Structure formats: C-alpha cells, structure tokens
Amino acid sequence: MIPIARACVCDDYFTVDPATGQLCLKPGTMGLRGILYYGTPGTYQFRKGDYPWLARVRVIVQGGGGGSAGADADAGECIARPGGSGGGWSSSLIEASALGVSETIVVGAGGAGGVGNNSGNSGDASSFGGFAIAPGGAGGTATMVSGTTPDTASGVVGPAGGTGDDTSGGGFGHGAIRLSGTKGLSGAGGDSRLGHGGGGRASEGGGTVTRGRGGGAGGSLSYGGAVSGSQGGDGLVIVELYG
Template sequence: MVPIARACACDTYFTVDPTGELCLKPGTMGLRQTLYYGTGSHTFVKANYPWLSRIEVEVQAGGGGSAGANAAANEAIPRPGGAGGGYSKSLLAVSALGASVPITVGAGGTAGGATTEGGDGRPSSFGSLVIATGGSGGTNNMPSGTSLNTGQGIAGPGAGTGSFAVGGGASGSAIRLSGGYAMAGHGGDSFLGTGGLGRTTEGAGLTSRGYGAGAGGGLSFGGSVTGGVGGAGRVIVHLYG
C-alpha cells in the first residue's frame, strides 16, 4: 500500500481560497517590494499589487540652490547656502488609498547667477496624504567690499503632512573678514541628505550629498561665480503584503 501524503498549514498565515488553493493571508507577508521615484510626476496604481495590505511612504522635498557672486577686484562676496527640504513619512492601510495616487518629486533649487539668488527647492508629495516642503534658495544679500560683514543664512522650511514630519535644515551664514578672507555658508541638511560645503576658496557653490539638502554658497574674490544646485527630492514607497 502506498502511503498518502498529508500536509498541515498554520491558519495564522495561510488560508484556502474558493478554488481550493492554499494562499498567504494579506497582512502577514511583511515587506515585499520597495519603489523609488525620482524627480518629476508619477502615479502609484494599487491594482498592480493585488497582494498589498499596507504601505510605508517616505517623502523628501528638494533643497534650495545658492546664489552666485561677482565681487570687484581685490574685494570679496561670500553667499549663504540654500536651506534643506523637509521630510515626511506615514504608514498607510491599503484601504486608505484610491485606485491611483499621484506622486510628485520636487527638483532641487536652481543655481543663481553671478548677481541672482538661488532657486527654491520644490515640494514632494504622495497624493494629499504625505507632503514635504521644499527648502528656500540662498540670497545675494551682501555687497562687494573689504570690510567685516555677514550674510544671514536661510531658515529651514516647516514640517509638512504625515505621521512623522520634520522641516529641513537651515543653511549657514556667510562671513567676510576682509577682501582676501571670507567663508560662504554651508547648505542646510535634509533627513536624507547633507548640505554642500561652505567654501573658503573662490568658486561656485558646492553641491549637496544624498537627497533634498541645500547647496553651499558661492564665493567671489573678484571673479564671477555661480551658485550651486540644491539636492533633488525623493519618494520611497515600501510595499507590505
């Protein structure tokens, strides 16, 4: 006689569907996939993931760009950095989602020209459920000169929308000691990035690292320099079965 195989399944994790197939129960499978969205507009479609039970959404806004400078000969102009973008996060049940959810990932602020301010970082969002605010661009708030002077850094943006929401980091102020010694402000940090370095040598504003942080300010000792570009935002969606 040939023995008949017999298998048992724990009903905490498994169920039998109407067709007789053994299936995992929704909500018991843990993390199954992570989606990463870069700058631009996207759409999350719930039906693409029929096993989905909940999602964790991380939203990082763009960081501010910084201003450039054009000091007169033998004079100096340092610029403050751009502010870091805000960050928000929420854990959402699949029932809280519509059939599709629009996603916006904010770009980093543009680099200012020799006489213009840095651009603001753009906000990022997952529908109306999770939103983060972009960081403001660095100003061109110091004239050319040789005397001691400072340029105020940029305040970070406030918290957006989400179960956990924080504003971005403020940028560093610029300081001029003389026509030959000065320091540009560093870019503001973000939750997912580090602001650009505050330079002490002439040149364009320095870029950030990671996502959503502000650019460091430009510094001129008589030459024409541009600012730096702020860090782009990011939206990350963790899918749980």
C-alpha cells in the same frame, strides 16, 4: 500499514480555500513585497490596481534642497554667500483601502543656483497624494554687498515639517562671513534626512554641490570674479509595498 502524514498549518497566516483546497497566505500577512523608487524630478501616477495583493504602503518623501546665490564682487573686494537650506521630509503608512484608484506622486527638483548677485531658488516640494508632503528648502540669499570691511550674512531658515504620520523640517543653510577683501568664508548648505548640504568654502568659486537627496547647496565666494551658485539636491519618493 503505512501511516498517513498530516501537516498542521498556523491559521494566523494561512487559510485553505474551501472550493479548491489550496493553501494560501492571508492577505495583509505577507510583509514587504517590493519597493518603488521615484528619483527623477517630475509627476507620476501610482495605481493600486497594478498590485492586486496590496494591503498597505509606506511612503517616504524627501523635498528638494535650496540652491545657493551667485556672487560677483568688485575687483579687490569680497562677497560671501550663505548656503541654501535642506528640504523637508515626510513618511506615512497607508492602508490600501484608503488609497484612490490612482495617487499622484511628485518628485521635487532642487532649486537652481543664482547667477551674478542673485539669490538661489527654492527647492520644490515632493509628495504622495495628500498623504505625505515634504516642502522644499529655501534658496540662499544675496544680501552681502561687495566690500573689504568685515561683514556677515545670516543663514537661511529651513522649512518646517510638512504633512504625514512622521515629518521633519530641513536643515538651516549656514551663514557667511567676510573678514577683508581677500579673506572670507561662505556658508555650508543645510542637511536633509536623506542627504547632506554642500560645504562652505574659503577659496573663490561657485557654490558647492550636495550629496544624497534634498540637501541645500553650499554658498559661493567671490574675490572679484563672477561665480554662480549651485543647485540644491533633488528630492525623492520611495513607496514600500506590503501584501
């Protein structure tokens, strides 16, 4: 006589369909099943009906960083600009039952750099519906005027935390200093949770670029030539899908 094999199944994670006898995973116990990345600035739609097994989502939202100001000093003089501030960050865990049929996703662009002696633009906010909102960073200012005497320009305040279960404000844009008509130092851009701001500079040139997502642009520095600010880092929205 051949014994009949018998399998025991943990009912914390599995269930048997009474109609078909099929062994199935219980909804909500499957863990992470996919990750969606939205990295190009713009507006998108998330539809939970595209994922029939969806139990919850975790969203991570990074706002765009601030751009830096341009600088155009007079011949033989100096202008140093501060960096833009980093964008804010937010995260939320959302049950599928709380989601609408469609939720709007916004990926904020980094703020454009200033041209001439004009301030940089602020970065745009990023969001997932009303559940997680991360503000953009402030643009670098253009307060220092052309000259040869020592002068400073204050740093740029980072945004406060936005909306979500866990939020974080963006890093401050660093201040700038002029020592003379031929020596100065521009300010570094503020960091974000998902990126680094552009560096400061002592040689003449435009604002420095960011790394990663949401950092503020580094400040520009002019010793008599016209230089432009740099764009802040674009934002990002990440959607983790749990079944």
